Amino acid sequence: MRLVVNGTLMRGLALNHNLMNAGATFVGASRTAPVYRLWSIYDRYPGMLRVSQAGSAIEVELWDVEPAEIIGIVCQEPPGLTLGSILLEDGTQELGVLAEPYLIEGMPDITHHAGWRAYLQAR
Numbered sequence: 001m002r003l004v005v006n007g008t009l010m011r012g013l014a015l016n017h018n019l020m021n022a023g024a025t026f027v028g029a030s031r032t033a034p035v036y037r038l039w040s041i042y043d044r045y046p047g048m049l050r051v052s053q054a055g056s057a058i059e060v061e062l063w064d065v066e067p068a069e070i071i072g073i074v075c076q077e078p079p080g081l082t083l084g085s086i087l088l089e090d091g092t093q094e095l096g097v098l099a100e101p102y103l104i105e106g107m108p109d110i111t112h113h114a115g116w117r118a119y120l121q122a123r
Helices: 016-021 067-075 116-122
Strands: 002-005 025-031 036-041 045-050 059-064 081-087 093-099
Touching: 036 116, 045 081, 045 116, 059 116, 067 081
Parallel strands: 002 093
Antiparallel strands: 002 059, 025 059, 036 045, 045 093, 081 093
8 A cells, every 4th residue: 555755754764764664665756736735843743734725746755555554654653643645746646644733733834845855954
């Protein structure tokens, strides 16, 4: 099963070992459809939400993961992150990590960076 990640689960970042320990296989980099916004949660991880207006394409990674492993991976994510359907730029939808709306309240919007890696590099 495909899993879309947009933050610390990405290759080389803080929680990527959770994917590796679950036997996940990197498929490739991609982008979402331009219907998302991205926030920095205490500068530790991003929160991504689908919006009805002023969305942008966000850099993501696609991973193949055994379905039985997905819940374990998400349970190791920071509080407020959950599974949802993510629309990719090619029009396909895949399961991925999204933020619950309460998580982004009062957090800085970093959408203009178009991805967590770009945000980290700009800090």
